[in-house]
Amino acid sequence: MRLLTTGTIRTRSSQPFGHQHRPLLHTVVRRYSNTASVIGNPDPSERYHRTVKLPDGRTLTWAEAGSPTGFPCFMLHGFPGSRIEARGFEDIGRRHNPNRRPLDWPADLRYLARHLDLKRYSVLGGSGGGPHACTYILACDYAIPPDELSSVDLLCSAAPWEAGTRDVLWSARLGSMASTYCPSLTARLLDLLLGMSKRFMASDTGKKLIDGIAVKGAATASKEIPEAEKHPEAVAALREQLLRIFLEPFAQGSRGFVQEAYILTHPYGFHLEDVQFERKVKIWHGTKDTNSPIRMVRYMKERLPHCELYELEGETHFTIRKYLEEVVVKLVEKR
Known part of the structure; x- marks a missing residue:
């Protein structure tokens, strides 16, 4: 019996989270066998026990690990070895997407909404979730029906560093x-x-x-x-x-x-001016917030169309939590 394992490793770009658009690794492990069929299946996962008939009548048995949408890479296993070694690549292949951007988030959130059978909903972006909430509004222009998104508010939101970092911690x-x-x-x-x-x-x-x-x-x-x-x-x-x-x-x-x-300290991949939403986007922010300085939030407010900024005097990134109930109640009222 001739054993071969084939795998594919996706290299990273020179930038730590560069402009790549596929997950890190997709591994395929192959084994050549002279038998017409494979007897037994020691691994319960179908992905680790797949077969295809070769032109000369032999059966090629292979395993797949990692992300199904990743760049394919064949890994040849060692001696002795088998396709089951692909299990060791599973986590590597599905680890944090090195090229993830805020613009990738709307598709994930909308999939969850459809899974929950939600026809209409609101979005509240808190702290580092603020920029991601903005991308959800942006996605309404090309991927999400406008009547699906009821309202969007930002609470103590992170702001783009393009506003300047002179008062950043x-x-x-x-x-x-x-x-x-x-x-x-x-x-x-x-x-x-x-x-x-x-x-x-x-x-x-x-x-x-x-x-x-x-x-x-x-x-x-x-x-x-x-x-x-x-x-x-x-x-x-x-x-x-x-x-x-x-x-x-x-x-x-x-x-x-x-x-x-x-992600939060580099360009978001979109312009705030392009975020169009027919309803008002409310930003609730403390004037004493040092995590996300109010000056930077004002910069964001000036560029977000149809935006209202509520400056909460004397509140910080953490004391603003006392307003959470008020923010949520007003957010869902707009449905």
Whole structure:
């Protein structure tokens, strides 16, 4: 029996998240066999056990891994080896799309809306989700029926860096540079720090710190903590909730975080002036927001057609949460 494995590895562009339009890897593993048919199927996945008849009567058995729409690459497996080795390429092939842009988001969101059988809906873009919400409006011009999107609002939205970065936090500038020039190293360092943070938060000192954050967060939102929530069991439950909020963005590692930092601090791939929507787009933003300075948001407001900016005096990126209910209620009222 002659064994061959064939696979295809897609190389990355010179830019960390360059202008490529297919997922990272599509692997096909092939095996030549002298038998007329394959007996048994040790792997339950159909993708790892596919066959085709060759002109001379032999059966070619092959496996496929990675993204079905990725650039194809044949991988020849080693000796001894088989097509099942393709399993090792599955995660590589489906890992974060290196060329993802805000403009890619509307198709994903609309697919979810259709899956849920939603005929009409609103979109609220919060913080880094603001630019993605703008792309959804833009998509109405060519891919989404206008009557499907009821309303769009932005809450403490990120703003384009083309507005100038003189009042941007140094940490944000550092993050942009790191995601641009050394994304892989940055992701590895963040993964290391994340592991250290998990161990710290499991300690008594870490638990006390998280409990303090919860109390401070309630005070920031102008909420009085009920007596029932002060019991040890309730405090522990709240602590677990905060930990999930903190850790979930890194559930698949830090690479997605680094990629998003790159996306939000580089040109979005569209002009704000091109975002046309027949209804008003409302932006709710705190004047003391240091994560997304109000000056940059005003720049965005001037360029977004049919846009209203509500400047919330003295509010920051985090204290603005007290207005969340008001924002959501007014957003869905426009349906």
